[in-house]
Amino acid sequence: MSGPAAFWDSRLEGMFRSAQRVGLFESLGRVYADFPEVTCDNCARCCFESPGVFFVEHLDALRLLSDMPTARREELLRRALRELFFSWIEPDRTCIFLEPSGCAIYERRPLACRLFGVVSHVQRDQAEAEARMAARHEATRLELMGIKVPEAVITRALLSCDRVRDQRGRPVRVDAEAMAARVADLDAALLPREVVLQEFCFHSVGERLGAAAFGQETVHGMRLPLLRRAQSGETMEDLLEEVWQRAGLGDVLQTEVRDR
Numbered sequence: 359m360s361g362p363a364a365f366w367d368s369r370l371e372g373m374f375r376s377a378q379r380v381g382l383f384e385s386l387g388r389v390y391a392d393f394p395e396v397t398c399d400n401c402a403r404c405c406f407e408s409p410g411v412f413f414v415e416h417l418d419a420l421r422l423l424s425d426m427p428t429a430r431r432e433e434l435l436r437r438a439l440r441e442l443f444f445s446w447i448e449p450d451r452t453c454i455f456l457e458p459s460g461c462a463i464y465e466r467r468p469l470a471c472r473l474f475g476v477v478s479h480v481q482r483d484q485a486e487a488e489a490r491m492a493a494r495h496e497a498t499r500l501e502l503m504g505i506k507v508p509e510a511v512i513t514r515a516l517l518s519c520d521r522v523r524d525q526r527g528r529p530v531r532v533d534a535e536a537m538a539a540r541v542a543d544l545d546a547a548l549l550p551r552e553v554v555l556q557e558f559c560f561h562s563v564g565e566r567l568g569a570a571a572f573g574q575e576t577v578h579g580m581r582l583p584l585l586r587r588a589q590s591g592e593t594m595e596d597l598l599e600e601v602w603q604r605a606g607l608g609d610v611l612q613t614e615v616r617d618r
């Protein structure tokens with residue numbers, strides 16, 4: 359396997375530059391800024407997995423990573439790879455950005471994180487049903503290929519939370535569809551709209567960051583063999599180290615020089 363020429367592939371690089379050129383990251387910031395200021399108990403239970411993201415949010419996460427010191431970037435990329443390859447057999451995991459001190463990208467956390475605890479029960483129940491349906495569909499597909507997906511992975515709930523409050527201590531409600539439509543509009547500057555809607559929220563930010571390092575097609579060829587080997591008893595840590603070394607990602611991160 360030959361390693362990537364840079365931390366992310368050249369197709370993404372072009373999209374990244376386009377997003378930068380037309381000010382999409384600033385526009386995304388303006389959508390985020392329109393959320394009401396809220397408080398909660400900061401228990402981090404809602405960070406039980408990495409959030410699904412729009413494409414512009416994926417690029418934003420790449421931008422954040424590229425600005426981090428190499429060791430930090432490596433740590434997060436390793437977590438992203440673990441999520442990318444093994445999330446379907448690993449029920450006990452958390453968002454790749456969750457640290458003991460809280461969210462590592464709090465100021466730029468994606469839309470899905472901001473919507474937690476502030477959408478109507480109807481919207482929340484619908485999102486949960488859709489997420490479970492998509493998970494069950496993927497689990498069935500994987501099981502046909504010999505991968506046993508634990509039930510706990512499929513039923514990982516979108517936990518509800520009633521502890522989000524505004525500055526006066528009142529419950530907060532945000533129109534999730536309107537906010538999502540604004541971010542989808544930003545994606546539409548880079549992708550055909552049908553792709554935007556198809557892609558949204560199925561792949562987590564961790565999976566996307568991991569895939570960015572290899573290219574989606576390479577990942578497709580790697581995932582099943584790795585899952586099979588993990589279910590045959592090899593440790594995820596050993597398998598990830600093998601992937602990391604073979605792709606030369608350590609060298610890429612060490613030598614990468616970016617002009618941003």
Ligand code: SF4
Nearest residue numbers: 398399401402404519
């Ligand atoms: S939104 Fe709720 S679950 Fe998430 S950190 Fe705040 S209190 Fe905890």
Ligand code: SF4
Nearest residue numbers: 405453455456461471
């Ligand atoms: S990005 Fe931050 S707020 Fe969102 S799930 Fe991850 S740790 Fe939690």
